[in-house]
Amino acid sequence: xxxxxxxVLALLLIGxxxxxxxxxxxxxxxxxxxxxQPDRDRVVAAMAPFVLxxxxxxxxxxxxxxxxxxxxEGEVLSGLYPLxxxxxxxxxxxxxxxxxxxRLDGHAWRAGWDWMICLGSYGxxxxxxxxxxxxxxGLSGPPIGLPGLGGGLVVAAxxxxxxxxxxxxxxxxxxxxxxxxxxxxxxxxGVAALPVAVLLAALAPxxxxxxxxxxxxxxxxxxxxxxxxxxLGAQVWVWRTFxxxxxxxxxxxxx
Amino acid sequence: MDVLDLARTQFAVTGSLHFLxxxxxxxxxxxxxxxxxxxxxxxxxxxxxxxxxxxxxxVINYALGIVTGLVMEFQFGMSWSGLSHYAGDIFGxxxxxETLGAFFLExxxxxxxxxxxxxxxxxxxxxxxxxxxxxxxxxxxWIMVANSFLQNPxxxxxxxxxxxxxxxxxxxxxxxxxxxxxxxxxxxxxxGGFVVMGASxxxxxxxxxxxEFFTGSLRLGVVAAFAGSLVTVGFGYAQFGPVxxxxxxxxxxxxxxxxxxxxxxxxxxxxxxxxxxxxxPTVYWLPRWRWAHPILMLITPLPFxxxxxxxxxxxxxxxxxxxxxxxxxxxxxxxxxTRGMITLSxxxxxxxxxxxxxxxxxxxxxxxxxxxxxxxxGADGPADSxxxxxxxxx
Numbered sequence: 001x002x003x004x005x006x007x008v009l010a011l012l013l014i015g016x017x018x019x020x021x022x023x024x025x026x027x028x029x030x031x032x033x034x035x036x037q038p039d040r041d042r043v044v045a046a047m048a049p050f051v052l053x054x055x056x057x058x059x060x061x062x063x064x065x066x067x068x069x070x071x072x073e074g075e076v077l078s079g080l081y082p083l084x085x086x087x088x089x090x091x092x093x094x095x096x097x098x099x100x101x102x103r104l105d106g107h108a109w110r111a112g113w114d115w116m117i118c119l120g121s122y123g124x125x126x127x128x129x130x131x132x133x134x135x136x137x138g139l140s141g142p143p144i145g146l147p148g149l150g151g152g153l154v155v156a157a158x159x160x161x162x163x164x165x166x167x168x169x170x171x172x173x174x175x176x177x178x179x180x181x182x183x184x185x186x187x188x189x190g191v192a193a194l195p196v197a198v199l200l201a202a203l204a205p206x207x208x209x210x211x212x213x214x215x216x217x218x219x220x221x222x223x224x225x226x227x228x229x230x231x232l233g234a235q236v237w238v239w240r241t242f243x244x245x246x247x248x249x250x251x252x253x254x255x
Numbered sequence: 256m257d258v259l260d261l262a263r264t265q266f267a268v269t270g271s272l273h274f275l276x277x278x279x280x281x282x283x284x285x286x287x288x289x290x291x292x293x294x295x296x297x298x299x300x301x302x303x304x305x306x307x308x309x310x311x312x313x314v315i316n317y318a319l320g321i322v323t324g325l326v327m328e329f330q331f332g333m334s335w336s337g338l339s340h341y342a343g344d345i346f347g348x349x350x351x352x353e354t355l356g357a358f359f360l361e362x363x364x365x366x367x368x369x370x371x372x373x374x375x376x377x378x379x380x381x382x383x384x385x386x387x388x389x390x391x392x393x394x395x396x397w398i399m400v401a402n403s404f405l406q407n408p409x410x411x412x413x414x415x416x417x418x419x420x421x422x423x424x425x426x427x428x429x430x431x432x433x434x435x436x437x438x439x440x441x442x443x444x445x446x447g448g449f450v451v452m453g454a455s456x457x458x459x460x461x462x463x464x465x466x467e468f469f470t471g472s473l474r475l476g477v478v479a480a481f482a483g484s485l486v487t488v489g490f491g492y493a494q495f496g497p498v499x500x501x502x503x504x505x506x507x508x509x510x511x512x513x514x515x516x517x518x519x520x521x522x523x524x525x526x527x528x529x530x531x532x533x534x535x536p537t538v539y540w541l542p543r544w545r546w547a548h549p550i551l552m553l554i555t556p557l558p559f560x561x562x563x564x565x566x567x568x569x570x571x572x573x574x575x576x577x578x579x580x581x582x583x584x585x586x587x588x589x590x591x592x593t594r595g596m597i598t599l600s601x602x603x604x605x606x607x608x609x610x611x612x613x614x615x616x617x618x619x620x621x622x623x624x625x626x627x628x629x630x631x632x633g634a635d636g637p638a639d640s641x642x643x644x645x646x647x648x649x
Contacts, residue, residue: 070343
């Protein structure tokens with residue numbers, strides 16, 4: 001049971017990086033790839049159907065952390081306090097940009113929220129990189145520093161690559177001018193998830209040491225595992241429905 | 256204000272903002288699902304337009320529900336790590352079940368519903384909005400399980416320096432839960448019904464196009480508000496039993512809790528009588544009574560106000576306890592939380608979320624004002640009909 005729930009936590013966090021890394025990367029590249037408003041609309045429309053299904057993996061990480069690793073949850077979140085604040089504010093601004101950008105007609109309105117999406121995406125990537133470095137150092141040093149910034153840049157570069165590959169897969173030959181296969185997308189997802197996978201492997205013994213007692217884990221297993229096939233099935237359904245072979249983007253996007 | 260007051264205020268403000276949007280989400284979701292069902296069954300254009308218009312209002316409202324909820328979830332670990340240390344083995348379980356067994360599915364299916372117009376087969380697309388509604392209600396259940404544990408720590412015993420779970424059944428049948436959950440869900444339906452009623456009254460009063468659309472919507476709103484108000488008021492009074500048993504001094508010690516309770520009952524009871532004795536009996540003629548429409552618009556925000564007063568009563572009346580009788584709010588605060596840290600996050604969260612909440616309401620108001628013709632959700636069919644056939648091959 002201990003190993004199972006440590007595995008669930010790892011799967012969710014790695015899944016978040018592999019999936020949402022593409023959305024964050026696409027957001028970072030928004031001004032570079034979308035020089036004109038129609039191009040930016042195309043980039044956002046390409047990522048939009050996946051955003052809700054992707055970002056929810058991190059919500060699930062926080063839930064599992066609270067349920068199965070309560071002692072770690074408080075330690076990590078208060079140990080990384082300024083980074084968690086930056087991460088959340090960036091996330092909020094990015095999401096607000098996506099939901100609000102098409103709700104008014106003005107050019108300045110949409111362009112302004114597009115900058116929010118870009119800013120929020122950079123904020124997410126950089127604070128994730130810094131958080132991973134701080135976790136690797138055992139939360140001993142200050143959460144923001146030069147090594148952390150290096151980590152932030154590495155994660156940002158990995159997300160940018162993943163976002164670029166995603167857009168070349170979803171909109172072949174359009175905004176990036178290139179086209180990539182599903183296999184290339186899988187590889188870039190691996191690159192995006194690599195930093196966090198390495199960290200999780202190193203932290204596994206520490207995680208196992210701080211896991212909740214078996215009574216709590218049994219309750220979680222009974223209540224959650226029956227839904228696991230439905231959760232995975234819904235995710236697969238999203239990727240099948242909105243993959244580029246099925247979904248030509250002639251329909252105006254809601255985001 | 257000291258660090259503790261700042262941390263409490265931060266949580267109270269994000270919690271109140273969250274609930275303002277969640278209460279409408281809970282109420283609009285079933286109404287939109289009903290409209291979508293009528294659209295799928297009859298194929299009449301008016302039902303499709305209703306689904307898209309009210310669905311768009313639901314979706315815009317949902318945005319703030321998500322971001323305020325995120326902040327709340329993370330704030331537990333940031334500001335109140337003493338809670339996860341002392342009661343995390345129990346309190347964490349319902350939150351984990353909520354995120355994985357409910358919100359994960361809700362968010363995934365909502366994405367499929369929003370972006371699945373003209374792309375998913377008709378009945379699968381309809382299934383998405385019903386699954387979103389169902390998982391939203393399941394979410395509310397688990398969040399209320401967690402909250403009720405704080406009001407009355409059932410199913411747990413203290414071992415060493417922390418609580419352990421001994422009886423999961425007692426956790427989910429907590430008397431502080433069983434009467435409060437229907438109360439909250441009823442309040443959601445009431446709020447959703449009032450928003451549909453008020454927005455329809457606006458269009459009927461202005462005599463804009465689509466009188467059939469808003470006549471039907473106004474009637475649906477009044478009927479939903481009637482059902483919601485009965486449940487809310489009934490289960491509201493029913494809570495006095497468990498409260499007097501488990502928290503006898505809830506409304507005596509804390510003046511703010513008493514004020515919240517008083518105003519909630521005042522608003523709730525007056526409105527319920529108005530719905531039951533005036534609005535419901537006249538629901539057939541109400542869409543034609545132009546003089547009544549400004550009144551309907553004016554009372555639309557009242558359920559939101561009553562909802563906030565209700566939470567003030569429930570949560571302020573728990574003070575100084577975080578876990579009633581076991582752990583105080585002061586003891587639950589994260590060790591090492593400084594004034595600088597909490598000020599930074601206060602400005603970040605409360606400032607940003609407050610501004611976005613205002614923007615969100617303005618956007619909802621604008622969507623209402625521009626009417627069903629301007630709804631962008633699900634607008635425009637596919638360029639060629641082969642695409643729909645293609646999606647069927649899923």
